[in-house]
Amino acid sequence: MPAAFYLRYRFSTLRPNGVLLDYTASIKIKGDSMHREFLMGNEAMAVGALAAGVNVVAGYPGTPSTEVLETVAKRRGEGVYVEWSVNEKAALEVAAGAAYAGARALVTMKQVGLNVASDPLMSLSYIGVKGGMVVLVADDPGPISSQTEQDTRTFAAYAKLPVFDPSSPAEAYEMMGEVFALSEELGCPVIVRPTTRVDHGYEDIEVADEKDWVSHEPEGFVRDPSRWVIFPALSVRAHAAIEARDAELAKRFSGYARNTVVQTAVPEARPRLGIATHGINATYVAENLSEKDDVRVLRVATPYPFPEDLAADFLDGLDEVLCVEELDPVIERALIATCGRRGLTVKIRGKLTGDIQPSGENTVESVGRALDAFLGRESDVARPCMSPQLPVRPPVLCAGCPHRASFYAVKKAMRGRKTLFCGDIGCYTLGNAKPLDMVDTCLCMGAGINIAQGVTHVEPDTAAFAFVGDSTFFASGITGVVNAFYNQANMTLVVLDNSTTAMTGHQPHPGTGRTMMGQVVEKVSIERVLRAIGLTVVETVDPLDHECSVETVRRVADEPGVKAIIFRSPCVVLARPKARSAVDAEKCVGCQRCVRELGCPALVPDAATGKVRIDPAQCTGCTLCEQICPTNAISGGERL
Ligand SMILES: Cc1ncc(C[n+]2csc(CCOP(=O)(O)OP(=O)(O)O)c2C)c(N)n1
Numbered sequence: 051m052p053a054a055f056y057l058r059y060r061f062s063t064l065r066p067n068g069v070l071l072d073y074t075a076s077i078k079i080k081g082d083s084m085h086r087e088f089l090m091g092n093e094a095m096a097v098g099a100l101a102a103g104v105n106v107v108a109g110y111p112g113t114p115s116t117e118v119l120e121t122v123a124k125r126r127g128e129g130v131y132v133e134w135s136v137n138e139k140a141a142l143e144v145a146a147g148a149a150y151a152g153a154r155a156l157v158t159m160k161q162v163g164l165n166v167a168s169d170p171l172m173s174l175s176y177i178g179v180k181g182g183m184v185v186l187v188a189d190d191p192g193p194i195s196s197q198t199e200q201d202t203r204t205f206a207a208y209a210k211l212p213v214f215d216p217s218s219p220a221e222a223y224e225m226m227g228e229v230f231a232l233s234e235e236l237g238c239p240v241i242v243r244p245t246t247r248v249d250h251g252y253e254d255i256e257v258a259d260e261k262d263w264v265s266h267e268p269e270g271f272v273r274d275p276s277r278w279v280i281f282p283a284l285s286v287r288a289h290a291a292i293e294a295r296d297a298e299l300a301k302r303f304s305g306y307a308r309n310t311v312v313q314t315a316v317p318e319a320r321p322r323l324g325i326a327t328h329g330i331n332a333t334y335v336a337e338n339l340s341e342k343d344d345v346r347v348l349r350v351a352t353p354y355p356f357p358e359d360l361a362a363d364f365l366d367g368l369d370e371v372l373c374v375e376e377l378d379p380v381i382e383r384a385l386i387a388t389c390g391r392r393g394l395t396v397k398i399r400g401k402l403t404g405d406i407q408p409s410g411e412n413t414v415e416s417v418g419r420a421l422d423a424f425l426g427r428e429s430d431v432a433r434p435c436m437s438p439q440l441p442v443r444p445p446v447l448c449a450g451c452p453h454r455a456s457f458y459a460v461k462k463a464m465r466g467r468k469t470l471f472c473g474d475i476g477c478y479t480l481g482n483a484k485p486l487d488m489v490d491t492c493l494c495m496g497a498g499i500n501i502a503q504g505v506t507h508v509e510p511d512t513a514a515f516a517f518v519g520d521s522t523f524f525a526s527g528i529t530g531v532v533n534a535f536y537n538q539a540n541m542t543l544v545v546l547d548n549s550t551t552a553m554t555g556h557q558p559h560p561g562t563g564r565t566m567m568g569q570v571v572e573k574v575s576i577e578r579v580l581r582a583i584g585l586t587v588v589e590t591v592d593p594l595d596h597e598c599s600v601e602t603v604r605r606v607a608d609e610p611g612v613k614a615i616i617f618r619s620p621c622v623v624l625a626r627p628k629a630r631s632a633v634d635a636e637k638c639v640g641c642q643r644c645v646r647e648l649g650c651p652a653l654v655p656d657a658a659t660g661k662v663r664i665d666p667a668q669c670t671g672c673t674l675c676e677q678i679c680p681t682n683a684i685s686g687g688e689r690l
């Protein structure tokens with residue numbers, strides 16, 4: 051089965067120790083009847099999990115992982131339970147509980163989500179599971195849409211859990227059955243870590259017909275405190291067992307068919323140079339090699355436990371190896387260790403030697419340049435045409451976004467005062483852009499509320515505001531408010547409630563009253579949560595009512611202690627306009643106050659006259675500009 055994948059690399063396969071071995075995969079996701087589908091990598095993994103008989107799927111949205119769970123929700127059969135959990139820690143614990151009860155469970159998140167879920171994951175590594183449990187963590191080289199460029203392969207080694215690194219949507223689909231089988235066999239969670247180009251790349255792949263999907267009946271939870279209750283005595287035993295298991299697994303992975311050594315088909319070749327790679331980089335390497343290149347290639351699909359025996363076979367007879375990797379130099383370090391342990395004198399090059407860029411995403415072009423230098427060749431490999439340089443377009447809040455109105459109201463209300471505006475993660479981070487310029491700090495989800503408290507301990511005369519989105523409030527904001535209230539902080543919490551998780555594609559959350567199973571449920575009220583914590587000043591305002599918003603901020607900010615304003619107005623992508631605003635050119639005096647103060651992309655100044663017109667294709671009729679124009683030149687807007 052995997053051989054077909056490697057045929058695309060135009061190499062003849064070579065394993066110095068003989069035939070490629072596959073470990074037993076008890077979950078067959080290749081059925082008797084197959085069909086082809088053009089799938090995104092994330093869709094492929096979702097379908098792979100369903101075909102492998104997954105029973106319970108939980109996750110928290112985050113690019114580039116989000117579509118996995120959304121596809122499960124769309125394509126699941128009756129017996130499959132799916133939820134957007136309140137955050138990644140909750141998701142991982144829900145999946146763990148299901149796996150304790152013998153279910154096959156999948157949990158999905160982006161790489162920074164694993165930081166949130168790391169507490170249960172580290173302990174779960176010791177406790178283990180009964181049903182197969184797959185932890186799907188999407189990494190984001192670049193980063194393109196994340197705070198960090200962390201590498202889940204490194205995290206997996208830290209957690210001492212096996213990790214699989216797919217290099218294409220088709221392989222990611224096939225791996226799902228293998229990892230569920232392995233997890234069940236070993237009794238531990240297994241991590242799958244695709245990167246953005248595998249998550250979001252499309253491929254025409256062969257998948258099992260639905261009638262052939264595995265049906266898995268969980269045994270149910272069997273009470274056994276000696277197994278499910280973590281205590282130091284259990285951890286002492288478990289740690290020793292994990293070390294032994296991972297050493298054994300490293301040997302076994304040397305025979306795993308997706309860990310491969312291949313070499314170019316140059317007649318009489320005796321390559322002295324090797325390339326070690328992984329994931330999507332394996333495809334970039336293949337794109338950049340031709341039959342003329344006399345080179346041996348190691349592709350590592352299981353970076354932890356590292357398949358050292360296979361790596362030693364690969365290194366045998368080579369002078370130098372270039373490690374083509376993204377994020378951490380995981381393979382590079384493992385090869386250096388292999389050489390050290392086995393007394394091999396092969397020079398290992400890569401990120402640590404400056405031959406591969408130490409950070410950022412690799413491309414076909416950047417890998418091509420690195421290979422040209424390493425192989426000492428004039429490149430005659432036809433490179434795919436470079437995409438044209440596009441104008442730089444910094445991200446901005448959408449026209450009519452209610453977050454703009456909220457920021458503008460706070461800005462106006464607090465003008466002239468010593469303030470601190472702590473932001474957070476979501477669309478509203480874009481409030482940092484000029485002309486709003488309303489985000490002084492942004493660290494990670496939920497952090498702004500605590501950072502505001504920290505600053506005021508040092509600067510008590512600062513009026514501190516913490517802006518948090520509704521999804522972020524539920525994910526990791528509530529504990530910050532409890533901390534503030536309990537520790538007698540003096541700050542204003544501003545919840546920007548657009549009734550959705552907008553940044554990641556409008557997923558439901560506890561405040562929306564919808565679940566991923568399609569149920570309409572009681573909303574968790576942000577007001578009631580805040581009052582239950584003990585806040586006595588909690589005001590809810592429509593940010594598009596500018597005057598009322600400014601007056602509320604002025605009043606609330608002067609209250610002592612922790613107080614809250616909830617700016618509630620639906621995301622503009624979900625609330626279409628009834629009528630758009632327009633500028634009366636006769637009345638417009640060209641002062642450009644609307645443009646200078648709001649920065650709405652629908653407001654277009656005329657370079658010659660200075661007068662402004664409104665782009666009807668973008669305007670959402672939010673009326674904010676109407677409310678601030680000094681000559682009442684703008685009118686006509688209406689929101690549904
Ligand atoms: C730990 C973590 N998990 C997930 C994400 C991905 N993510 C970025 S913003 C966001 C939530 C945004 O929703 P909300 O707070 O409601 O703000 P909105 O975008 O709707 O304005 C999520 C889940 C992340 N950055 N960090």
Ligand code: SF4
Pocket residue numbers: 449450451631648650651652653664668669670671672673674675676687
């Ligand atoms: S009404 Fe004004 S501020 Fe609102 S979207 Fe239209 S142009 Fe922008």
Ligand code: SF4
Pocket residue numbers: 633637638639640641642643644645660661662678679680681682683684
């Ligand atoms: S604020 Fe009013 S008068 Fe000034 S430029 Fe905008 S539309 Fe014209």
